[in-house]
Amino acid sequence: MKVPLLDLHAQYAPVLPAIRQAIDEVLTGHHYIMGPEVKALEDKMSQYLGIKYAIGCASGTDALVLAIKALGIGEGDEVITTPFTFFATASSIWRNHAKPVFVDIDPRTFNLNPDLIEQAITPKTKAIMPVHLFGQPCDMDAIMAIAQKHNLAVIEDNAQGIGSKWDGKMTCSFGDIGTLSFFPSKNLGAMGDAGMCLTNSEDLANKLKQLRVHGENPKYYHKWVGLNSRLDTLQAAILSIKLDYLQGWSEARRKNAEYYYQHLGDVPQIKLPYIHPKAWTIYNQFTLIAEDRQGLMKHLNDKEIGCAVYYPLPLHLQECFALLGGKKGDFPVSEELAEKVLSIPIYSELTTEQLDYVVQTIKQYYKQG
Numbered sequence: 001m002k003v004p005l006l007d008l009h010a011q012y013a014p015v016l017p018a019i020r021q022a023i024d025e026v027l028t029g030h031h032y033i034m035g036p037e038v039k040a041l042e043d044k045m046s047q048y049l050g051i052k053y054a055i056g057c058a059s060g061t062d063a064l065v066l067a068i069k070a071l072g073i074g075e076g077d078e079v080i081t082t083p084f085t086f087f088a089t090a091s092s093i094w095r096n097h098a099k100p101v102f103v104d105i106d107p108r109t110f111n112l113n114p115d116l117i118e119q120a121i122t123p124k125t126k127a128i129m130p131v132h133l134f135g136q137p138c139d140m141d142a143i144m145a146i147a148q149k150h151n152l153a154v155i156e157d158n159a160q161g162i163g164s165k166w167d168g169k170m171t172c173s174f175g176d177i178g179t180l181s182f183f184p185s186k187n188l189g190a191m192g193d194a195g196m197c198l199t200n201s202e203d204l205a206n207k208l209k210q211l212r213v214h215g216e217n218p219k220y221y222h223k224w225v226g227l228n229s230r231l232d233t234l235q236a237a238i239l240s241i242k243l244d245y246l247q248g249w250s251e252a253r254r255k256n257a258e259y260y261y262q263h264l265g266d267v268p269q270i271k272l273p274y275i276h277p278k279a280w281t282i283y284n285q286f287t288l289i290a291e292d293r294q295g296l297m298k299h300l301n302d303k304e305i306g307c308a309v310y311y312p313l314p315l316h317l318q319e320c321f322a323l324l325g326g327k328k329g330d331f332p333v334s335e336e337l338a339e340k341v342l343s344i345p346i347y348s349e350l351t352t353e354q355l356d357y358v359v360q361t362i363k364q365y366y367k368q369g
């Protein structure tokens with residue numbers, strides 16, 4: 001039996017007819033840049049998340065770059081974030097000429113450890129950028145309290161957490177700006193690149209709208225040097241169709257996770273994701289901490305089960321950030337987990353047979369060992 005890590009073919013089967021029709025409507029209208037479908041998606045998303053303003057842009061990475069720019073963060077400023085995340089979290093800070101300051105993670109949630117944030121704050125700190133990694137919400141009570149105490153902005157990198165909730169409230173809606181990615185492998189994926197910023201502040205919303213079109217307003221008059229980063233009309237039309245399915249897909253992922261908790265909970269060589277009692281997670285990934293990860297990976301691959309390591313090298317050890325002076329041993333939890341984590345299939349369309357096959361294959365591996 002084959003179980004890919006993600007099966008886009010299965011995801012698209014039921015939605016393709018509606019998507020084809022939506023694409024056809026864009027092709028008839030010819031509003032390729034900022035067509036009415038972009039505003040329609042923004043309105044729909046802002047309603048889904050319960051956040052006042054949604055500003056579409058070209059990618060999740062650009063959403064972060066725009067968010068930092070909109071908050072006026074740049075040269076000489078510091079932004080606190082996690083080293084255990086996708087590269088774009090920190091590169092967006094760097095690309096605005098500000099300095100990413102890393103803080104280690106909580107070994108249970110893989111997310112920024114709030115107990116370590118305050119000691120990293122300096123007079124140059126302007127913002128905290130928590131990442132809701134794998135869809136698991138960060139402790140937003142603790143993070144918002146620290147931000148308020150020190151008068152810092154909060155940018156939530158919610159690329160992996162669309163629809164997740166902390167204490168009953170949507171991730172993305174706690175900080176000054178929240179960002180989304182619609183990269184095809186995210187829970188709400190486009191058929192290409194796309195992203196979005198969300199905010200409850202009218203001022204920030206206006207600034208973000210301006211920054212995504214070269215910083216111009218009115219046309220050909222530039223107050224800031226912005227980006228060319230619009231959400232493509234075709235992608236907006238596709239995402240609007242898919243957004244109607246998102247809640248159902250999230251629930252299916254949670255059911256799949258439940259299956260793993262029931263059937264893998266007693267395997268001593270692996271730890272299943274810890275979920276905080278206040279967290280409602282949508283499992284963009286289901287990530288194990290595994291003994292003998294290399295061996296398990298090879299076994300799963302031999303049995304045609306997809307799996308992947310997110311992420312093998314923490315950001316403070318990346319060559320491009322050498323100037324920041326990070327070295328091995330700086331963030332021991334991130335470094336240890338980078339060597340032990342393994343994500344296994346969790347996508348919505350998995351069948352019970354497939355889930356059972358994954359469970360049996362993992363059990364079989366450790367029994368042999």
Ligand SMILES: *Cc1c(COP(=O)(O)O)cnc(C)c1O
Binds near residue numbers: 061086088182
């Ligand atoms: C995917 C991702 C991004 C970047 O999104 P793109 O749309 O690929 O540019 C940023 N942060 C995190 C945590 C991500 O997972």
